[in-house]
Amino acid sequence: MESVRCLIIGGGPAGYTAAIYASRAGLTPVLYEGMEPGGQLTTTTVVENFPGFPQGVDANQLMGDMRAQALRFGADIRRGTITSVDFSEKPFRLVVDGETEIVAEAVIIATGAAAKYLGLPSERKFRGMGVSACATCDGFFYRKKDVAVVGGGDTACEEATYLANICKKVYMIVRRDVFRASVAMQEKVKNTPNIEVLWNCNTQEVLGDDSGVTGVRLVRKDGKVFDITVDGFFLAIGHHPNSDVFKEFINTDENGYIITEGKSTKTNVDGVFAAGDVQDPSFRQAITAAASGCKAALEVEKYLMTK
Numbered sequence: 001m002e003s004v005r006c007l008i009i010g011g012g013p014a015g016y017t018a019a020i021y022a023s024r025a026g027l028t029p030v031l032y033e034g035m036e037p038g039g040q041l042t043t044t045t046v047v048e049n050f051p052g053f054p055q056g057v058d059a060n061q062l063m064g065d066m067r068a069q070a071l072r073f074g075a076d077i078r079r080g081t082i083t084s085v086d087f088s089e090k091p092f093r094l095v096v097d098g099e100t101e102i103v104a105e106a107v108i109i110a111t112g113a114a115a116k117y118l119g120l121p122s123e124r125k126f127r128g129m130g131v132s133a134c135a136t137c138d139g140f141f142y143r144k145k146d147v148a149v150v151g152g153g154d155t156a157c158e159e160a161t162y163l164a165n166i167c168k169k170v171y172m173i174v175r176r177d178v179f180r181a182s183v184a185m186q187e188k189v190k191n192t193p194n195i196e197v198l199w200n201c202n203t204q205e206v207l208g209d210d211s212g213v214t215g216v217r218l219v220r221k222d223g224k225v226f227d228i229t230v231d232g233f234f235l236a237i238g239h240h241p242n243s244d245v246f247k248e249f250i251n252t253d254e255n256g257y258i259i260t261e262g263k264s265t266k267t268n269v270d271g272v273f274a275a276g277d278v279q280d281p282s283f284r285q286a287i288t289a290a291a292s293g294c295k296a297a298l299e300v301e302k303y304l305m306t307k
């Protein structure tokens, strides 16, 4: 059975950054990048808020470059999904794609999170052409335009107020007659004049043409069907952290985010660390994920030194 010192799970900004630091530290990391190399960022187009790129950078290019940087220092990057783990004793045992066993002295979990979508065919069709699950990433492209945000939680309120600063008008599509968000966030929405809340509404279809999204067809609880004209359609109905496979051993919060210790990336299992969106319900940015990947690799280095 193959034995590695540092196993990194996840090919997003957190995983690749961890691989850069771990390989430069001589830890000969092996990284499994799963089904979606590059992570969530690859579902967007241009990244304009990653420092160091004054003109913005293509998301796939950015992730490809991070990957290439890790390879340059000797990281062993492989395609494969971790399908089960046993963290009950050391070295840790993991199974790749349901068949290949591997043991590791230290593990960095950087499996990210996935934005939830409504599941409409029209929503899929216009993904990246007006449909987005990240206002901070894509809001800027809708400057002085009208957009819609789906959801009534803290994320939706936060994204709607963020977009209201950039866009002409923001519709919030809320499926009940109340928000789920905290009172403070609700107040923020109420005090933002260019946000209009459409209560009791569900999205029937995202409308569009060759240029992208042009509107949304909504159905209200009383049966009324109507259209609104928007250029952007933002989903903010929650994220699902990719932590299921670790839950038997690793503590998570009620939403499935891995709990890390204070400012560190340590989990409840000594030798297992978590970085990026899988442990971050708040910030969820490429730059914050990369930063925590760096922290995790430095902590693994320290951990392996004291073993």
Ligand code: NDP
Pocket (backbone or CB within 6 Å): 118, 150, 151, 152, 153, 154, 155, 156, 158, 174, 175, 176, 179, 180, 181, 236, 237, 238, 239, 255, 281, 282
């Ligand atoms: P939440 O689960 O809190 O809210 C999801 C929202 O989307 C709800 O309003 C829900 O409606 C709605 N929704 C879910 N599915 C659908 C659907 N299929 N169609 C239409 N609407 C749908 O997720 P958030 O991402 O907002 O927040 C996750 C966690 O992160 C929360 O604990 C939140 O407090 C926290 N958070 C904190 C922030 C802060 O403190 N600054 C910022 C962002 C998040 P319904 O209410 O009817 O279920």
